[in-house]
Structure formats: C-alpha cells, structure tokens
Amino acid sequence: xxxxxxxxxxxxxxxxxxxxxxxxxxxxxxxxxxxxxxxxxxxxxxxxxxxxxxxxxxxxxxxxxxxxxxxxxxxxxxxxxxxxxxxxxxxxxxxxxxxxxxxxxxxxxxxxxxxxxxxxxxxxxxxxxxxxxxxxxxxxxxxxxxxxxxxxxxxxxxxxxxxxxxxxxxxxxxxxxxxxxxxxxxxxxxxxxxxxxxxxxxxxxxxxxxxxxxxxxxxxxxxxxxxxxxxxxxxxxxxxxxxxxxxxxxxxxxxxxxxxxxxxxxxxxxxxxxxxxxxxxxxxxxxxxxxxxxxxxxxxxxxxxxxxxxxxxxxxxxxxxxxxxxxxxxxxxxxxxxxxxxxxxxxxxxxxxxxxxxxxxxxxxxxxxxxxxxxxxxxxxxxxxxxxxxxxxxxxxxxxxxxxxxxxxxxxxxxxxxxxxxxxxxxxxxxxxxxxxxxxxxxxxxxxxxxxxxxxxxxxxxxxxxxxxxxxxxxxxxxx
Ligand SMILES: Cc1ncc(COP(=O)(O)O)c(C=O)c1O
Numbered sequence: 001x002x003x004x005x006x007x008x009x010x011x012x013x014x015x016x017x018x019x020x021x022x023x024x025x026x027x028x029x030x031x032x033x034x035x036x037x038x039x040x041x042x043x044x045x046x047x048x049x050x051x052x053x054x055x056x057x058x059x060x061x062x063x064x065x066x067x068x069x070x071x072x073x074x075x076x077x078x079x080x081x082x083x084x085x086x087x088x089x090x091x092x093x094x095x096x097x098x099x100x101x102x103x104x105x106x107x108x109x110x111x112x113x114x115x116x117x118x119x120x121x122x123x124x125x126x127x128x129x130x131x132x133x134x135x136x137x138x139x140x141x142x143x144x145x146x147x148x149x150x151x152x153x154x155x156x157x158x159x160x161x162x163x164x165x166x167x168x169x170x171x172x173x174x175x176x177x178x179x180x181x182x183x184x185x186x187x188x189x190x191x192x193x194x195x196x197x198x199x200x201x202x203x204x205x206x207x208x209x210x211x212x213x214x215x216x217x218x219x220x221x222x223x224x225x226x227x228x229x230x231x232x233x234x235x236x237x238x239x240x241x242x243x244x245x246x247x248x249x250x251x252x253x254x255x256x257x258x259x260x261x262x263x264x265x266x267x268x269x270x271x272x273x274x275x276x277x278x279x280x281x282x283x284x285x286x287x288x289x290x291x292x293x294x295x296x297x298x299x300x301x302x303x304x305x306x307x308x309x310x311x312x313x314x315x316x317x318x319x320x321x322x323x324x325x326x327x328x329x330x331x332x333x334x335x336x337x338x339x340x341x342x343x344x345x346x347x348x349x350x351x352x353x354x355x356x357x358x359x360x361x362x363x364x365x366x367x368x369x370x371x372x373x374x375x376x377x378x379x380x381x382x383x384x385x386x387x388x389x390x391x392x393x394x395x396x397x398x399x400x401x402x403x404x405x406x407x408x409x410x411x412x413x414x415x416x417x418x419x420x421x422x423x424x425x426x427x428x429x430x431x432x433x434x435x436x437x438x439x440x441x442x443x444x445x446x447x448x449x450x451x452x453x454x455x456x457x458x459x460x461x462x463x464x465x466x467x468x469x470x471x472x473x474x475x476x477x478x479x480x
Pocket of ligand 1: 083084142143144145146184186239240241266267268269270295307
C-alpha cells in the first residue's frame, strides 16, 4: 500500500506548507512569544482517539496552523531571550525538509555516504571554528546534554584503573569528577547514568565572577585521593548556563596534566564565541582539552536538535562505543568507510549535519561570528541599561550573552528585603510570560532569585534590547 501523493499533490502539499512557514515569519515581530493558554486548553486540542480515517492535506495543515503553530512558543522570535535556546535559520528550515525527503540513516557508511562524509567535515569545521585541533575525533549527537555524556563516558572508560566496561563501576575504587558549582545539571545526570553516582561529582566553589576556584579543586582532589577515591576527570565550563562564566581553562588544563586526569570542557553554550575576537581570549586552554561538548543548536543557530561531541583521540571514542554484532558487520573490512555506529551510542541516526553544513555554506563563518559578536554587544548594552536604571540591579558580569539581574520595585524601603525581592521577581516573570512581548526566565545565583536574559538569537536587535526594561517596569508597577 503506497502512502505517497502523486507528484502534483506533493508539490501542492509542499507549497502550502511553505506558505504557512512564510506567513509565520512575515509577522513574527507582532506575534506574542508565548500563547498564554493553560495545559488543559492545549491538551483539549489534541484530545481524540487514534483517527481511523485520514484527512485531506489542506484541512490537516489548517489544523496544524491553528492548534500547533497557534500554541508554539516562538523561540524564533527576536524577543525570545530565555534559556540558551537558538532561533534556527531559514537555511535550517530548508535543510530539515531535505533531511526528511532523503531520509538518510547515518549509522553505517554505506547507508548514507554523502551524509556521513559531510558529518565528518562538519566536525572538522566546528573544531576549526572554536580553535580546537581539526584532526579530532567526534560525532554529532542530539544536543549539549548528550554531547557531554558522550564525552564523559569516554573519560570514564579511558581513565578508570580497571576494566569498567566489563566489570562495571563496582569493579574498582570509586571514581570522582571535578567541576564548579555553576556546572549544568548534565553532570549529575551523567554520573548517575554512568553508574558513578551523583555524589562523586565534586562541585567546587566559584569566585565573584562565577569561575571555578582552581586551588579549591586541587585541594579537593588531594583530599579524595587520601580518602581512597580515584579522580578521573576535570570538567571546565566554556560558558556556564547561568551567567556565561568561562572557567580559567588554561589553569584547569595545567591541573589536569599535573594530576593525570582527563580534561573535558562543556562549551555547549559558549563554544562558538571562542572563535570571535570579542570573547575568544576567554577560552585560552580550550585547545588542550581531551574532549569538548559543543552545541550547534545553540549559538550556531541550527534548528533543534544537533549537538557535537569532540574527542581529541578518535580511537578512545571508538573504544568506548564500538560493538558490532553479526548483523551489522556487513562491510567492516572496508576500513576507509567510517561507520558512525562505532563512534556513538545510537544505531539509527538522523542526518543532523545538513543544517549545520548549510548554515556554514550559506552564511559563511564570518557572518556567523558577526552574529555571535552582535549578541554579545547587545547584551553588554543591556547590562549598561540595567546599571543606569535605579530600579534594576545587575547581578553578574557579562562575559558572553547571558544577563542576570533583578527588578527592585517601586518601594525603596523594601529594596534590602531579599524575600520580598525574590517574590517580586517571580511574580514579574509570570506576568511577563503572560504578557507575551518578551520571553525570559529565572535562575538562582547563590540564594538570590534572579531574572536571566540570554541572547543566542540572530534576529534580536537593539530596539528589542532597549524595549525590555520599559516592559518589565510597566508590568512590575502592576505586580508590585
Ligand atoms: C552550559 C550548558 N551545558 C549543557 C547544556 C545542555 O544542552 P542541551 O539542552 O542541548 O541538552 C546547556 C543547555 O542550556 C548549557 O547551557
């Protein structure tokens, strides 16, 4: 039973879909970033049994436009400044359509020759873009969390003093990993999944600039060795999720070398800034890492999902993931063919390289760097506006494009009341989400609840940034 359209029907279906996309982008600026409906309201739109009979395509697309597009949070909006969430590009839209049309399975080389050779080239380009050795091993994965886990599993296998792949984590001493308190939650989740245990993730204090205290890390490593633990890895941050702090990577690389530990850098957010003039100097030492997690679906503007794990020694990446059962050993003797299944955990894999490759080819590395630098400048401008305002307070330096701040309210006598300020800022964020003109989120710095705006968005311009505080002030006057 062939489910296909005929060629003319296919053309019509794609044109209609293209029209929907063009309409969406044409008036992006006027659309609310968040639709503001409740879970019950959105769930009701999809509340039906499995449809036994199909719909006409035009009718189906109208339903998608109304229910899906109408309730989508517009990460693509110039005023989306939350999390570390990219906008995607128009090249990415075209790429995703082609990916589905070609339906390549990037598992073994003969299942996707052009896609896999492109992926290998994209990995080299990503390395080159951030100043990492180009002859690195690597693999594209679903995102930053998976890129970090992919690298940490290599570190675990390479540095455990026993055969951990076969014996499991109980086959030797307890293995410990070191990172700052500002490190993303992928670390605890990975430690848990790898069987090493969240408690063995040693969180080291940071200074006022939110960068890790390297001496404190050295002391913790020594204390752990004396207590019978076996340290295996240091994780440095190439842009923390909260404030964009870049750890002193060179000093961490020295410490890793001195202590004979694996050095991993989580550059999921900040990595692409390493290639810019404006922020590149912060990343000195990145090139010495044994592995790096990068995320093209953040600051390289690729649509979700695509992350990248770089592992300097490709043989170690392969040692960790290569396991070829008989049904997959059909062309193993052709050594010039790279079978991606040997370099990562997945078997079937989407053709994620195309959207990254098309971004590089269409815009060029220069333009991508310029867009990143633009984001940094815009957010430093926001920092200046906050510092100049007497009803907002800037709470962290802005090395990259994340700004942590808070609203101080209209009652000067309450500006030292931390509990009042935390509640006020939480209410203001709720009001701002419902308002829909901007989308920003909260985080915690120490025990302070703060607002956080982060720009990895090539559509944001200066008017969007200059409009943020007036909108928050207007809403803040109402929530009090
Ligand atoms: C520094 C950092 N590391 C890791 C991640 C996880 O990446 P992903 O959301 O792609 O899994 C994030 C996400 O924001 C991040 O900012």
